[in-house]
Each structure stands twice: as C-alpha cells, then as structure tokens.
Amino acid sequence: MNNTGSTQYIEVQAPSNIAFVKYWGKHGRQFPINPSISMTLENCVTTCKIAYKPSDEFHLDSYKFEGQENESFKSRIDNYLRGIMDVYPALQTLSLTIESSNSFPHSSGIASSASAFAALGYALAQIEQVDAIETRASELARLGSGSAARSIQGPYTLWGHCDHIAESSDQYAVRVTDVHPNFIDVRNTILLIETGAKAVSSTDGHALIDNHPFKHARIEQAHQNIQATLSSIKHGDWEQFGTILENEALTLHAMMMTSTPAVILMMPQTIGVMHAVRKFRQETNIPLYFTIDAGANVHLIYPASHIDKTTDFITSHLVHYCKNGQYINDKNGQGARIIHGS
Ligand code: DP6
Numbered sequence: 001m002n003n004t005g006s007t008q009y010i011e012v013q014a015p016s017n018i019a020f021v022k023y024w025g026k027h028g029r030q031f032p033i034n035p036s037i038s039m040t041l042e043n044c045v046t047t048c049k050i051a052y053k054p055s056d057e058f059h060l061d062s063y064k065f066e067g068q069e070n071e072s073f074k075s076r077i078d079n080y081l082r083g084i085m086d087v088y089p090a091l092q093t094l095s096l097t098i099e100s101s102n103s104f105p106h107s108s109g110i111a112s113s114a115s116a117f118a119a120l121g122y123a124l125a126q127i128e129q130v131d132a133i134e135t136r137a138s139e140l141a142r143l144g145s146g147s148a149a150r151s152i153q154g155p156y157t158l159w160g161h162c163d164h165i166a167e168s169s170d171q172y173a174v175r176v177t178d179v180h181p182n183f184i185d186v187r188n189t190i191l192l193i194e195t196g197a198k199a200v201s202s203t204d205g206h207a208l209i210d211n212h213p214f215k216h217a218r219i220e221q222a223h224q225n226i227q228a229t230l231s232s233i234k235h236g237d238w239e240q241f242g243t244i245l246e247n248e249a250l251t252l253h254a255m256m257m258t259s260t261p262a263v264i265l266m267m268p269q270t271i272g273v274m275h276a277v278r279k280f281r282q283e284t285n286i287p288l289y290f291t292i293d294a295g296a297n298v299h300l301i302y303p304a305s306h307i308d309k310t311t312d313f314i315t316s317h318l319v320h321y322c323k324n325g326q327y328i329n330d331k332n333g334q335g336a337r338i339i340h341g342s
Contacts, residue, residue: 005054015333017038022251035159038147044103048098049099058092060096102116104328134153158173187301187303189328191322193297253266
C-alpha cells in the first residue's frame with residue numbers, strides 16, 4: 001500500500017450479476033451451502049469512489065449514495081468495514097470517504113448489493129495492491145454480500161467448492177473459462193414487475209433453508225445443475241442450458257414456498273410471463289428462457305443472434321406485465337474495472 005500521508009483516490013465500477021444456478025443458503029462467514037454460477041452484467045453497474053488517508057484509527061468519514069449523505073447505508077458499510085478488519089488489517093489506520101452511485105434506479109428491484117459490494121471489494125483490493133486482485137476482491141466482496149463475489153470477473157463465474165473442479169472455492173468466485181461461441185454474446189432483459197424494497201431480505205431468505213425438509217436434495221441438485229450448466233456453456237447447448245436455468249428459478253421459488261414460514265414472491269404477472277415465454281419458445285424454436293431471483297421480476301436470457309424477434313415479442317407481448325411498462329436491457333460483461341486511481 002502506498003502510504004504517503006496525503007489523501008489518495010480510487011474510483012472503480014462493478015456490475016450486478018444474474019445467477020443461472022442459484023446460491024440459496026449459507027453458513028459460517030458468508031460461505032455458500034451450494035455452488036452457484038452467474039452471468040456478469042454490463043450495464044447495471046455501481047460506481048464507487050474512495051478517498052483514503054492515514055489515520056490513528058479507522059474512521060468512515062462520510063458515505064454518499066447518489067450524491068447525498070446516506071446515514072443508513074453508511075452504518076451498513078461501517079459495520080462491514082469493521083467486520084473485515086481481521087482479514088484486512090490496513091483498515092485499522094485509514095480514514096475513508098466513500099461515494100457510491102448506481103446506473104440503474106435504486107428502487108428498481110435489481111439486486112444492488114451485488115454490484116455495490118463488488119465495487120467496494122474491488123476498490124479495497126486495489127488500495128491494498130495485492131497480486132491476485134480478482135481473487136482478493138471477490139473474497140472481500142463475498143464478505144459483504146455472497147452474490148457480489150461473482151461480479152468481479154466475467155462473463156460467467158462460479159462460486160463455491162465443487163469436488164471435480166480444482167480451482168473452485170467457497171472463498172471467492174472463479175471465471176468460467178470454457179465458453180462456446182454460442183455463449184459469447186448473451187442478452188438479459190429484466191422485466192420489472194415489482195419495484196421497491198424486497199419483501200424478504202436476503203439474510204432472512206437464506207435462513208429459510210436451515211431447517212428446510214428438502215435441504216439436502218437441493219444441495220445435491222445444485223451440484224448436478226452446475227455440472228450440466230458448465231457443460232452446456234462449453235458445448236453451446238442452449239436447450240440443455242435453458243432447461244436447467246428455468247429449473248433453478250422454479251426450484252428457488254419452490255424452496256421458498258415450502259419453507260416455514262412460507263414465502264411467495266411471484267406475482268400473477270410473473271406467472272403470466274413464464275407461460276408466455278414457454279409458448280413463444282414452442283411456436284418459434286427461439287431459445288428464449290427465463291430466470292427469477294428472490295423477487296417477482298423476470299430475467300429473460302437469450303442469445304444476441306435472436307435479438308430482433310425476441311425484442312418484437314417482448315415489446316408486443318411482455319411489456320404489459322411490467323410495472324409502468326418498465327424493463328432494462330443488459331448483456332454479459334467483463335466485470336469490475338478501474339476508472340481512476342492515484
Ligand atoms: C436468490 O447475495 O443477496 O439472488 O449473501 O445475504 O447478501 P447475501 O445474499 P445475496 O443472495 C442472492 C440470492 C439469489 C441467488 C443468487 O444470486 O445466487
């Protein structure tokens with residue numbers, strides 16, 4: 001670390017991601033109970049600027065979100081930074097000011113914690129000037145929000161230990177390296193069905209799995225779905241890929257609906273979209289598939305080669321399911337990057 005005594009700056013950008021195989025359930029210090037794979041996005045990003053200078057003790061001087069001091073986010077970030085001091089001791093003698101902003105509306109229902117903590121983790125790893133920046137950033141991001149670990153690299157990352165994948169780890173995400181040309185340019189249209197605060201926080205959501213009667217079967221299934229998803233990305237098999245993608249989304253919601261207490265996050269519009277997508281696929285043979293996170297919004301995943309017909313279908317048949325007709329077009333991206341550094 002460069003410790004000249006003066007204030008230094010780092011500004012980075014990190015994207016959100018959409019899980020193909022879902023992380024659902026955790027233990028210990030933000031370790032996943034099953035491995036997950038996601039696609040790193042390109043347009044839904046958090047920009048994070050940190051000014052840091054030496055200090056007798058750690059201090060977070062200010063935290064601005066979208067240009068405004070934000071006390072509730074500041075206290076969450078302050079807790080996070082104090083909580084990682086044992087793994088990042090340099091924080092003990094730094095005072096920081098942080099500014100964060102998103103390219104997408106905060107209340108849009110898009111998981112902003114993934115991009116926010118990926119950006120913070122990436123900035124902290126840059127300040128530290130370690131060699132394995134990506135691995136370190138992913139680990140620091142994970143400690144803030146599990147799914148954030150997967151946003152450091154792209155276009156696809158795997159987080160969580162898998163027996164037959166030597167480089168896989170519960171500590172950080174790794175890049176999926178075997179990608180068929182069919183998966184080079186992949187689109188994600190996010191249909192905003194419900195916006196605003198989530199009905200169930202991710203922490204409460206993950207806890208639902210602890211005493212879940214299907215927990216062990218789910219872990220087993222996630223491992224199988226990881227293997228099949230990796231194989232379909234490697235061989236360019238959209239049909240196998242999409243079948244598992246939808247199975248994962250439906251399993252996540254089935255797990256929530258069959259937990260105690262039961263959580264129902266799908267809305268009538270969510271179901272409407274799923275039926276419409278399946279009918280479109282049957283009629284056209286175009287590989288348009290859906291996935292859903294812990295909410296009502298639907299992420300459509302499809303190859304860029306079918307963008308024209310898919311866009312026509314979305315605008316003519318799906319937009320009316322969206323709140324105020326809102327949707328976001330995104331695609332696979334490369335992960336976190338430095339904007340400025342001194
Ligand atoms: C359903 O990463 O938001 O989106 O680790 O508590 O911050 P925390 O949880 P979070 O959980 C994401 C759950 C999910 C599936 C996924 O992204 O893999």
